[in-house]
Amino acid sequence: MRGALRPxxxxxxxxxxxxxxxxxxxxxxxxxxAMILAMFFGMSRSLGTVPWPHAALANAALLLQFPLLHSLLLTRGGSRWMARLVPGPHGGTLATTTYAIIASLQLLALFALWTPSGVIWWQAEGWALNAMTGAYALAWLLLMKASFDAGAEVQSGAHGWMSLLQNIKPRFPDMPTGGLFRLVRQPIYVAFALTLWTVPVWTPDQLALALALSLYCLAAPKLKERRFELRYGDRFRAYQRKVPYAFPALNKGRQHDQH
Structure with a gap:
């Protein structure tokens, strides 16, 4: 229509x-x-109300959906699917933001909808509570540090929408090698695993969560490293030979002194 205003x-x-x-x-x-609060109380306080024993199946489904879908979306097919989730021409640009939204919803479901067993094995009190709370806070600070070292804009989902806002093609940060990545190749997964084991309340729920997600933290980065090897080639392989996978080499300094 002639004369109509166009945006x-x-x-x-x-x-x-x-x-x-x-x-x-x-x-x-x-x-x-939700993660910080739920684990601080050993998964003993949440919004889930599924009656037992059906709650065991519901909790298992909540626990498995995160690592399975999280890893699936990082495949080539998963990346293409995410690029089509946002209609129009900007789905590819927003893919990292879409991924962060899905991952956050998965974690929110896991920790907010868990049905507690009602069993508490151990609860820290007095000096033990202070010590465990400090260790738990330190683990979360390490996770934040590792995320910043890897590129906070990617980890938080800001990378996609900020690229679209500036109307530029998303450019990923370079292969991270500084900060905590000098000590281990997978500091984000290591720090997350530490948050699972430093809680001041222990229940069957927390143990199941800690065991399952710790196994994920050890296995999932293998897929990530395959992608890094394809992307960075000899540069990543050299870094791989120099820096340990998940456990810092405590005798590294001594070895350098001997040479």
Missing amino acids: PPGRARIALAVLMGAMVHVIFAAAVL
Whole structure:
């Protein structure tokens, strides 16, 4: 229709970027808060109300859905699927934001909808509570540090929507080798595993969670390293030979002194 007002170029793109940015950061913050609180109480306080023994199956489903879908979305097929989730031409640009939204929703479901068993084996008190709370807080600080070392914009989902806002092609950070990545190749997974085992309340629920997700933290990075080897080639292989996988080499300094 002649004379009809058309939106300025880029307005829809900017609106989509802002909407996705607000969505990912709100859901991400809610997921992190749910994780911190649920594990602090040993998974003994949550919103799940599935009657037992059916709750065991519901909890198992919640526990398995995260590592399975999380890893599946990182495959080539999963990446293509995520790029099509947002209609229009910007799905590819927003893929990392979409991935962070899905991962955050998965974690939020796991920790908010878990049905507690009602059994508490051990609960720290007095000086033990202070010590365990300090260790738990330190584990979370290490996780934050590792995430920043890897590229906080990618880990938080900001990379996609900020690229769209600036109307530029997403450019991933270089292969991380600084900070905690000098000590181990997978500091994010190591730090996350530490949060699982430093809680001040222990229940059957927390033990099941810690065992399952610790196994995931040891196995899942193998797939990540395959992608890094394809992307960075000899550079990653050299880094792989120099830096241990998950456990720092305590005798590294002595070996250098001997040489």
